[in-house]
Amino acid sequence: MRDWPTKTLALGGDYNPEQWPRPVWDEDIELMHRAGVSFVSLGIFSWSWLEPAKGEYEFEWLDTIMDKLHAGGIAVDLATATATPPPWLSAAHPEILPVDRDGHTLWPGSRQAWCPTSPVFRDYALALTRQMATRYHDHPALAMWHVSNEYACHNLPCYCDECARHFRAWLQRRYETLDRLNDAWGTAFWSQRYTAWDQVLPPRRSTSFNNPTHVLDYKRFSSDALLDFMRAERAVLDEHSPGVLVTTNFMTLSGFRHLDYHQWTPTVDVVSTDHYIVDALAHPRSELAYSGDLTRGLAGGAPWMLMEHSTSAVNWQPTNHAKAPGQTIRDALAHVARGADTIGWFQWRQSRAGSEKFHSAVVPHAGADSARFREVEELGRIAGRLGELVGSRVEARVALLHDYQSMWAAAGPCMPSSELDPLEAAHTIHRLLHDRGVTCDVVHPSADLTAYDVVVVPQLYLITDEHAAAVADAARAGAQVLVTYFSGISDADDHVRLGGYPGAFRDLLGVRVEEFFPLGPGGEVALTGGTGTWWSEHVEVTDAVVLESYAAGPLSGKAALTRRDVGQGGAWYLSTLPDDDRLGRLLDDVLAAGGVTPTVAGLPTGVEATRRRSGEGSWLFLLNHTDAPQAVPASGHDLVTDGRLDGVELAPGGVAVLREG
Template identity: 70%
Template sequence: MRPWPTDRVAFGGDYNPEQWPREVWDDDLRLMAEAGVSFVTLGVFSWSWLEPSKGEYDFDWLDEIMDELAAHGIAVDLATATATPPPWLTTAYPEILPVDREGHRLWPGSRQSWCPSSRLYRDLALTLTDRIAARYHDHPALAMWHVSNEYACHNLPCYCDTCAAEFRRWLERRYGDLGRLNAAWGTAFWSQRYSDWDEVLPPRLSTTFNNPTQVLDFARFGSDILLDFFRAEAEVIRRHSTGVPITTNFMTMSQFRMLDYRDWAPEQDVVSTDHYVVDALEHPRSEMSFHGDLTRGLAGGRPWMLMEHSTSAVNWQPVNPAKPPGGTLRDSLTHVARGADALGFFQWRQSRAGSEAFHSAMVPHAGPDSDRFREVCELGAVAARLGEVVGSTVEADVAVLWDYQALWALSGPCLPSARVDYPDVAHTVHRLLRDRGITCDVVHPGDDLTGYRVVVVPTLFLVSDEHAAAVEAVARSGAHIVVSYLSGIVTPDDHIRLGGYPGAFRDLLGVRVEELFPLPAGDRVDLHDASGATVGEGRVWSEDARATAPDCETVLSYGSGPLAGRVAATRRPVADGVAWYVGTLADDATLGRLLDRVVEEAGVRAVAEVPAGVEVVRRRAGDRSWLFVLNHTGEDCELPAGGHDLVADVAVGPVLRVAAGGAAVVREG
């Protein structure tokens, strides 16, 4: 067993030697040394090579490359190869194939072509896992185990009969009896009352809308059934391989919403994730920063591992732009700034065939004589110099709450507006604070919120009484709480909290909303300040709100439309803290001014004063600190900083200058 590399920010990526002739391997190992690669993930999609037919195994090629990697001092994150079944398996057992909502069987020929509930598939996967773990548990290259790959990326939800049966068993464990199920699902509506468990089905395509709580529970079930599969593989590994960390790569990017990683994170020895820049987003680099903070929150504030990202273009967007010169290094350091202690790419060598042939890699189609590979080598050298940062943590006085259960509930059918997307408010507030040099933790409502000066509660549509009470408690103890529209609306059973919105937070905020007025695309409402002056506009959402507490101050009101004169944003003192409410998605300038007031009153200080688009984060270990500066703009920037820049490997100060599109990591002092 090889210790995980901690003398540097671990640097490497997904390696697929089985795609290449044997003579390419020697070139790979030479180039890995040149690039400073310290780890590779091996074998992710190699089942058909390891078990070319049922019960017949070929480990010779894997033995050889494992030995070569060990000889070259490269640590291996070894995969169980169970992410995708080989053709012999789907041909012999077509019943393992998933089924879509319309009842169509999804055929093999892609990846993840297996039903998450299939016991047959699980048994075959566990047999392979057992073989691999028994063979390589004490190999000198082995440093980490990688279970499956990107769970639920393509095969969840599955609506087959096997999933239907497992769903019923899951519901029986959750509710105990049909009476409790009927109550939770509100089956008195539309004559949906169940009298036998066999009547219960997944939310398949129906005549119109499915029951919202049924849809929510099916999402919970899907996450749980795959988590159970992960646990089964991890258990097999641990029988053979004690002391070697086990992980699976999450996907904490905005577009992936299938798993509740809050439940998955405690099962990981190391929290790891994949992240790819989605260029179609309005603020793709801000989204990247948000999900670095989200991954750190899942890791309990500890460092985490970036298992996959891209050196340049991906292959799955309608248009796949290349990253500009310097983009590989800057994007990578953004993740390190947010707590990553390992940088992995998909993949080492760009494929010459297959669906991901145009997905960028560390060694591009152009080969090592290319600007992209030279930038990869530069990043490898920087990762080595950043070894002193490994193990340090990120400082944050602001928490943004994030709950996959609330996300699922707000993504369900029959809601007031399809224009409301759960991440929108969270991402907007995080981006505006990031542009002000303020770092946020992104955490679950059930995490310890004590110690934060500001807690943002964005569109927390579903919330338990316990979590609502925790928010109120931290406000009473001195924090500033900022609650957005569509928060506190439903219980964990997806039942409306009656008496007026925002439900669970109504008494805390001193605000009562009688009716919702979502805004169509293109519609805006003027926003007035306390003097009656127009200061901005709201979009997406508005609502008929009234202050019900005498100490509730109107910060913004609607200046146009049917709600003119009604409350749009409020502030209320609560014991030692303050509770704020924002009932619309205000424009950036208006919401930014409100946040300026919040953080000033709360005593939150910026890491550094920087222009919008320049990202600053501080990591700390004891009395040592490192200032990360990522310039995502097209202009050079300057800020006060002194010490040693580990990127350029030069002394700097008292003013640090960072070029347009550049990055610096300053060891302070």
């Protein structure tokens, strides 16, 4: 394998030289040196420039900039350029265009206007990939291949006839027989029994609710269809450019849920992701931390690559807020604190035209003589000093389970509450742990849970028998397991586990839930020690200790929080989402029972603390998310200021990275 730049924390981002006249290219490379840039992602949306007509390739401009970048000592993450077809391809083959649930064609004029299963699109895309791999495999600037871009950002799900044909083939591989399909989908209900494979369609808009397992399987199929496409491009790269690292940029921000990234990670050599602050969220900084912990979980704990984030405002929110002075550095290092060894932005130079012309960049419209560029220059100097921690891993003793397929099922039709986000409990618990300076690994249920002292199972609606057994094994081995409401309800076919909720965890927890009592947005129920929100349940205790009860309403006196000793550990059940104060006290109890302490004792409110470790070395990240100075009882050599600190005084919005010891 060729080495990715690892002597310093790699810094860079998307570079689109085709948007600019050639004299700007030399200026760009000079400015990249000033900013400490060591890599760029190149060619992501360049198909129409590389192949302006069918089979007619123009590589001279890409050859030139690749040569210039190599001469400048800048590594290239080179895209296969297949993310968006050129207009000539869509005009010649309109059958490649995706179709929405109502049967409307999604026309070109934006980006990613292609059907995930189109054989025509695949042929053209693989032909371009082959040309790129053959031409640039030996180029000394090439350090990594970037396959497509942000799969499923705009073209999933597609409901066209080609997808219908591939869906039927996918179902035949999954179920083998129609009897098995009918059983899995529960087609005895509403006269939905299938007697021939060609009767099966995508879950297009119908007269009423679609079959929930049908909808779930279509989400599985859609993720698998794009994964198959990615593997096809990867196969071309492996054939014509062996030994070069391969990645594609995931989107682990909480609003993107189209792909089961857990199944995608074996196809990439480096896990990379894109993340952007969403100001409309109630807790955007906590969401950033969740995304980083999820990305690290997908990487199996290994360092990962932040392919894209923004220096300042984005262009796609109702109001696109600029980042405050210092926030460009703080946001970047927040990702490093969560395990990123590479920091990339979209994009290098802010566009003059197009849909993203007001999206921030390293070089803004104001040019290099700007506060934003000077802040990036400062980050470049810091990144140079952070090279010593490259390859280190984040320290975490808490696991929080995250499963895309469970989310898909929980968001399906006809649920007890369509207003409850499948990640509500996960995000809330993670945020309160984050506020306490306790780091979580956000992992799939198939992870080795016995490696953790605390395991959180938040709204894991769908779970297999195997994964439920692994949760129980973790408790028996000594972990404190906290299971929340609406977990363990269904199996892999989205069939309800009978006998009382939370089916898969009923024996582990020693409780039996007879009925759900959803509360809805803004709904509350009194508890003996606080207030419950969003959800409540009729809980009967079979073998557990009641720690909290409902204090009003139809469930008054019923258990809201229980605990049961299990082997060397314990199993806790929470049947509502308490207010932050009560939930925080519960988490303190669970952490104490598991012997988990904060990264830094006495951490001020609003300061984030995370530790990375490698061998005998450790580095403590401290990020002040408040507008006031904060004192933190910690000491070490600060790689941000390059000086020794005995007791840290963080400026408002300030950051410290301490080499401890």
